[in-house]
Amino acid sequence: MDRETATLLERAGALRRAGRVDEAIAAYRALLEREPGLPDSWYNLGWLQRQARQYEAALRSYGEALKAGVRDPEEVHLNRAVILSDHLARPAEAQAELEAALQWRPDYLPALLNLGNLEEDRGNRDAAMATYQRALQVAPDDALALSRLAGVTDSQSDASEIIGRLKDALSREREPAERADLAFALGRLLDARADYDEAFAAYTAANRASRESFGAQFPGYDRAAQEGFVDRSITAYREPAENGDAGATPIFILGMFRSGSTLLEQILGGHSRIASGGELDLIQALAADIEPYPEAVPAADGATTERWRNFYLGGLAPFAREGCFVTDKRPDNFLHVGLIKTLFPNAKIVHTRRNRLDNLLSLYFLHLDPAMAYALDLEDAAHWYGQYQRLMAHWTALYPGDIFDVDYDALVHEPKPAIEGLLGFLGLDWEDGLLDFHRGKSAVKTASVWQVRQPLHARSSGRWRNYRAQLEPLTRLLEG
Secondary structure (H helix, E strand, O other), X not given: OXXXXXXXXXXXXXXXXXXXXXHHHHHHHHHHHHOOOOHHHHHHXXXXXXXXXXXXXXXXXXXXXXXXXOOOHHHHHHHHHHHHHHOOOOHHHXXXXXXXXXXXXXXXXXXXXXXXXXXXXXOOHHHHHHHHHHHHHHOOOOHHHHHHHHHOOOXXXXXXXXXXHHHHHHOOOOOHHHHHHHHHHXXXXXXXXXXHHHHHHHHHHHHHHHHHHOOOOOOOOOHHHHXXXXXXXXXXXXXXXXXXXXXXXXXXXXXOOOOOHHHHHHHHOOOOOEEEOOOOXXXXXXXXXXXXXXXXXXXXXXXXXXXXXHHHHHHHHHHOOOOOEEEEOOHHHHHHHHHHHHHOOOOEEEEEEOOHHHHHHHHHOOOOOHHHHHXXXXXXXXXXXXXXXXXXXXXXXXXXXXXXXXXXXXHHXXXXXXXXXXXXHHOOOOOOOHHHHHHOOOOOOOOOOOHHHOOOOOOOOOHHHHHHHHHHHHHHHHHO
């Protein structure tokens, strides 16, 4: 390697380590134009392009790394699979990449776990179980593999065996993150067989371990900060956005997590004029990049708004079909309705609602990431719920004709009139087969993946009553 190439390599690496993503991408491109046979540099370029949401470019760069003989090719195939699955809606290609990784290294646990998860997304329960069992052969004590296996277990006989394995795994010394994985899985199986007291105890331990796993640097849920954000949003958006033609307009499905949004999107996805986008992070990415947020949004000029809109539509493109609306089912987009209506003044917003206690309980029973710290504590979750209600009341007053409420309990008890009313709001006609959504083969990438693979049922409606005693302190707080 000559001196100039070495200098370019050193500069590209320094920019990458400094987090200067765009500059690092440019530096690696200049380096690889001069010296195209550097596999690690192709890998680093692919990694940077992934951070910059340049997904197709990242796939090409990772491909060049493979051609150049990169070390640990199984890791490159894994990275390509994640891009294809999570960002480009190409699950079959993602599966091929994971299988390629396992050709290189049959015992590569991350590929096995991702393959099992992909089989879950696609509704292939037996294949997912077989893959997780294979993972446990590779790593018999792996907490994530065991908890994932528990998640796809549905028969009572299998559940009893897995419950025993979970309890045994929890009896040994574990890192907090592993205890959380195992205890959430145990709670789900105990709840399914109506051992409610033991299930609630498992979920309480799971949330405690989850909080511990985030570490001392994790601040937890800040009630005052959330109230402040809602106050500022209400102040910032006093007037509705001006109507206008912003081109393609997605259908935004939002509300609380665990309020029926996945079920609703799967039903709508059966319509010939609707394509499911799933839980997209595009609005969140925009909001994180706007400063100050939300105050800068109403003040933005036309060119800035157009740039934001183009960013969003670029991320939406992999999910689009000719002549179809695309659903963006990110529940916490309720925080950003002002931004959404600035980008798409004619946007239709579908607001999913659910019985408050059912909703809070379902949140508490779900293993979530640190960004949703409110769900780790029922009283924090109740506070979040109150702020959600306050902000949604503001949006509804601001955009009364553009927000349609869908009540979960009404949907599961009398689905046809609920869906007919929603379709009327969207300007679409009823189509036979919409309620056969559970037969669909599209990938579902949310915690509700197995619920929406079943015919419509009302078993989760009023579920809080199974935990009436445990929820009594929360009930008194809400009533007070």
